[in-house]
Amino acid sequence: MSRVTKKASSVCTDSPLSMSEVCRKMTLMRQILTSCFGPNGRLKQVHNNVGGHVLTTSTSTSLLQAVSSSEPLLKLITASILNHLSRFSDCGLYTGILCFSLIDHVQKSGLRPSVAIKINKQLLEVCTGFLNQEDCGCKVNVDFNSCQSLVTLARSVISSKPACVLTEGEQQHISTLAVHAFLLTVPCGDTPGSPDRVRLGRTVTVSIEGQFVLDSAVFPGLLVNVPDMQLHPTDSERTRRGPGPFRLALFTVSLSGDLSEFGEGSLEVHSGAPDPEHLILDELLKLGEQAVTDKVEVFMCQRVIHPVLQHYLRRHGVLVVERLGIALIQPIVQMTGAQAVALYQTPIPPEAYGQVKGCCVRTVGSREMLHLLPPREPAPAVCTMVLCHRNDTMLNKLKAACQRAEHVLRLTLRDPVALLGGGCTETHMAAYISNKGTTEAAKAALSLGVSQSQYLLGLNGFCSSLEAVALALVHDGETGLVDLSYAHHWSVLQGEAIHSGTVLQGEAIHSGRGTPAG
Structure with a gap:
């Protein structure tokens, strides 16, 4: 104590x-x-x-x-x-x-926080209004008829992540794959039951460490990791048969037959009563008999399948895949239209079955994976992106960058415009707001209940903060420049000639902000 x-x-x-x-x-x-x-x-x-x-x-x-x-x-x-x-x-x-x-x-200007907040909110509304204008000079239309336009957009996201450690060629390759995967998730037809809505598919990422980045690839459908790195010989023969569609059954409940699956508690077995494990196995075999009768050709389970049930199904030509894991259940449901079955004590309802167009074995790096092909459209498409890199750290960063690129592409599908990069959007907005704010300072200050000098101090701080974001892109002793006519920003190495019509980025720009044309 x-x-x-x-x-x-x-x-x-x-x-x-x-x-x-x-x-x-x-x-x-x-x-x-x-x-x-x-x-x-x-x-x-x-x-x-x-x-x-x-x-x-x-x-x-x-x-x-x-x-x-x-x-x-x-x-x-x-x-x-x-x-x-x-x-x-x-x-x-x-x-x-x-x-x-x-x-x-705000600290340097000496403005009271309450005053600065009001001014910043008003200027933020000006920014939003400016960006929503049809003739906004910061916006570029994204042409979905041009794959190059989409690849450029994806590359702007991936190249901004230096932790991925990619060469120029690798950046181009990964950007192309990101667009390919995105396009595979966009359905060709209308969503059934909702013609005014588009239901996008899903991209599943498989990471492989120790391979070259250029070995990365995209496949339509799902690549499922097979336990022990190989398929059962009967399953391998099954995948070499003719094209589907194949009927698929999916289970999320364990089919191992263990009594522990029923939870904790005591179990009393009277003398002469059947063995509980035999009863459970009989139930599993009844399930297998129904699957064979219903002509199920692909039998999948999130968890473990009893060896006797596996043998029975394979003997009747059914492809058996176990230990899928929870992460693949939703993509399989979305791609095949199956309903995940959570009980084996009751018959499988007919509507629970799904379909795959076909299946085959693919060797990806050091892995053998089962490739499930999606059924025909307009079902939501699911694809698999196989990402390769030299080590685990770079691989995780590359995976995160590709997910962000996919998110940006999906947002662009809803609103097909992009903003200028390289700091141009920030300097352009700073010049626009500075010019508009200075012209309308008296009116804006009156509406906010602040003095004109306070408003101009807040305006200067807001514009300087936007320029600070553009300046943050300048590294390695480079110099940031801004065009006084169009307010575009770029950087040059120190010592290079500075052409007329530009001004050094930094504190000096406050006395020389131009009005952006257009």
Whole structure:
């Protein structure tokens, strides 16, 4: 008891940014996020101060989850960024840099937080209105009739993840595969029962470590990992038969016949009564008899199948696959139209059966996998993306990048426009808002109930924060430039000639912002 100390009371403050230690931590976090931003961002290695697993990453999701802080304000900002990522799956570094820049400029300007919040909200509405305009100079239409347009969009996502460690050729290959997989999940016809809606399919990712990136591929349908790396000889013969469609049955309940599957408790068996295990096996064999009678040709189970039942089914020419795992159940249901059966004590309902067009064995790297081909359209398409890389860390980052690229492509399907990259959108918006805000400063200040000087201070800080995001893309001693006529941004190596009509990005731009044409 001598070592037990009384719990200290919570310390609350209404102005945490007045504390130098809090500001120092926020500056450090901003520097970490900024250095990771963009295709040339720096990788970070994160580990506990006493050792342990080392995380190598440059993505905001991994970084923010790995870097912990005891500071409540940083926890709040981190939680906000992670919430943004959970909704949009990308742009976490962008959000973090913009957030910290806004806070920093409010501190430097001396504006009261309540005033700064009102001004920032109003300017955010101006940004949203500008981006929603038909003639917005930041938007580019995405042509779904052009595969090259889609590949370019996917590559802009994948190339921004330096932790994937891809060459130019590998980036192009993976971007092409991402678009191929996305197009396979888009149905050719209308969704049955909902002609006004499009129900997209699903992409299942299979990761293979130790293979070349260029060995990655996309297959329509599902690749199912076979236990023990090989199929039963009878199953191998079954896959070489003619094309389907084949009737499929899918079970999520264990068909192992173990009494433990019924849960905990005691079981009393009276003298002369049948053995419970024999009764269970009889039920399983009845299930197998029904499957054979109903002409089931593919019998799949999430868990284990009793060896006697497997032998019976294979003897009657049924392809048997067990130990699927829970992750593949929903894709199989979506692709085949089957209903997962959770009981074996009752007959299989006719509507529970699904169909596959065909099946075959494919060798992928060092694995032998069963390839299930999807039935004909308009069923939602399911495809498998096989991703290969040199080690597990790079493979995980590549998988996450491909998932983000797929999410971006799906969002673009709903709204086929993209924003300019390379910092151009940020500098263009900053120039537009600066020009509009300066012109309408008196009116805007009156509507917000602030002075005109306060509004201009807030306007300057907001525009500078947008430019800070563009500047974060500049690494390796490069210089950021902006066109004073169109407000486009690009970077050059130090020492290269700066043409007329451009100005150095940074604090000096505040005195020379141009009005974007168009």
